[in-house]
Amino acid sequence: MCEPEPYRIKVVEPLPRTTRRTRLKVLEQAGYNPFLIPARYVTLDLISDSGTGAMTEQQWAAMVRAREDFAGPATFDEFVAQARSITGFPYVQPVHQGRSAENILFRILLKRGQTVFANTHFETTRGNIEALGCRAVDLPSHDPEPPFLGNIDLQRLEARVARQKRAGLIILTLTSNIKGGQPVSLENIARTRRIARRHKIPLVLDASRFADNAYLIKENSTSKQSVRSICRRMFRCADIIYLSSKKDGLVNIGGFIAIRDKRLYETLRSEIIRQEGYPTSGGLAARDVAAMTLGLSDALDEDFLRVHIDRIRSLARMLRQNGVEVFEPAGGHAAVIFPANDSRYAAFALSARIYLEAGIRTGVFEESVRIAVPRRVYTRDHLEYVADRIGRAYRRERQGKRLRLKLAYRPAEFFNFFARFRTG
Numbered sequence: 001m002c003e004p005e006p007y008r009i010k011v012v013e014p015l016p017r018t019t020r021r022t023r024l025k026v027l028e029q030a031g032y033n034p035f036l037i038p039a040r041y042v043t044l045d046l047i048s049d050s051g052t053g054a055m056t057e058q059q060w061a062a063m064v065r066a067r068e069d070f071a072g073p074a075t076f077d078e079f080v081a082q083a084r085s086i087t088g089f090p091y092v093q094p095v096h097q098g099r100s101a102e103n104i105l106f107r108i109l110l111k112r113g114q115t116v117f118a119n120t121h122f123e124t125t126r127g128n129i130e131a132l133g134c135r136a137v138d139l140p141s142h143d144p145e146p147p148f149l150g151n152i153d154l155q156r157l158e159a160r161v162a163r164q165k166r167a168g169l170i171i172l173t174l175t176s177n178i179k180g181g182q183p184v185s186l187e188n189i190a191r192t193r194r195i196a197r198r199h200k201i202p203l204v205l206d207a208s209r210f211a212d213n214a215y216l217i218k219e220n221s222t223s224k225q226s227v228r229s230i231c232r233r234m235f236r237c238a239d240i241i242y243l244s245s246k247k248d249g250l251v252n253i254g255g256f257i258a259i260r261d262k263r264l265y266e267t268l269r270s271e272i273i274r275q276e277g278y279p280t281s282g283g284l285a286a287r288d289v290a291a292m293t294l295g296l297s298d299a300l301d302e303d304f305l306r307v308h309i310d311r312i313r314s315l316a317r318m319l320r321q322n323g324v325e326v327f328e329p330a331g332g333h334a335a336v337i338f339p340a341n342d343s344r345y346a347a348f349a350l351s352a353r354i355y356l357e358a359g360i361r362t363g364v365f366e367e368s369v370r371i372a373v374p375r376r377v378y379t380r381d382h383l384e385y386v387a388d389r390i391g392r393a394y395r396r397e398r399q400g401k402r403l404r405l406k407l408a409y410r411p412a413e414f415f416n417f418f419a420r421f422r423t424g
């Protein structure tokens with residue numbers, strides 16, 4: 001018997017329904033790329049867990065109550081107090097989302113020609129580093145011990161920073177975005193910090209999925225520590241953290257940067273004025289900051305984390321029972337499945353087939369299909385249906401009734417977001 005969702009539903013949003021004929025037309029117009037399908041033609045949308053979660057009644061109420069003042073709104077002080085108590089960092093700066101944190105931070109921390117090492121760089125992290133003329137090098141652990149598949153390879157990191165005169169930063173992405181969100185262990189974070197200290201390189205955490213990471217650490221620990229205290233231990237290792245609040249932070253827009261050093265904060269504040277907005281808003285409306293304050297503490301609710309992660313695992317299990325090849329272990333925010341055959345662009349073909357058969361949208365990343373689960377949005381029944389329909393689509397692709405895709409447009413950058421295909 002599985003545990004029920006720890007909330008009940010007060011506001012409902014009807015799901016769009018489409019015919020197979022419409023979906024075929026939509027797919028053709030979208031160049032068989034799921035990112036290019038208009039959302040109004042999607043019945044169940046599992047393309048991303050980012051900014052797609054449902055907020056609580058308290059968050060909506062706080063948004064209505066928030067006063068929109070240009071400078072010094074109460075919402076800012078409340079947010080800073082909340083973020084300080086959860087992260088332990090003294091200086092906290094809201095921003096409008098994760099990638100603006102990256103852009104602003106890297107501009108003040110990096111110099112052209114420097115190298116940044118990470119367990120894995122998320123696409124926008126890499127994009128913002130490379131845009132400054134720097135190099136982003138992934139050093140995922142080669143021989144990771146489950147469950148900590150997100151760890152950085154400490155030996156390679158040590159060797160590379162010792163050799164590399166121009167190491168600018170070390171970044172740990174928690175959870176690592178590969179394979180649906182794989183956790184990084186506390187020991188790996190602490191040892192990375194030691195290397196960073198020894199070589200005088202700042203350690204930055206991209207903590208967009210900090211609560212998933214802490215929960216997965218807790219699950220594999222014998223101690224009875226709370227997720228909140230594990231988060232504090234993770235954050236204690238870092239010089240700087242930033243995050244997109246659109247994931248674990250349980251809001252539709254927002255993010256923040258937290259810093260220990262006063263002078264660096266003052267530099268950051270000026271850059272915020274140039275690029276985001278007045279520092280007490282960080283480019284957000286006061287109402288968004290109010291929602292972020294509550295989302296940040298809701299993120300640590302262990303009943304919610306347990307059920308959310310359990311849903312992803314049971315989705316992976318049901319997919320496997322339906323004959324789908326699934327990455328093991330399932331991550332903290334998504335199940336990842338492998339294409340049903342080895343034809344060119346097979347992951348795009350599988351994602352298109354899933355949409356065609358059932359109106360379910362999935363994402364394509366690194367030659368695999370990612371089924372991300374928005375927080376507090378879909379029920380277990382929805383996910384059971386998803387597993388069943390994906391199983392059917394998978395069998396069709398496997399049985400030779402496959403969609404054969406040819407590349408029709410190759411974008412200069414961000415292939416998975418903008419590529420277009422045709423059949424033939």
Ligand SMILES: Cc1ncc(COP(=O)(O)O)c(C=O)c1O
Nearest residue numbers: 050097098099122177208244246
């Ligand atoms: C690990 C990670 N870092 C950074 C970002 C960028 O955040 P945002 O989408 O809020 O700009 C994302 C977005 O998905 C992410 O997954």
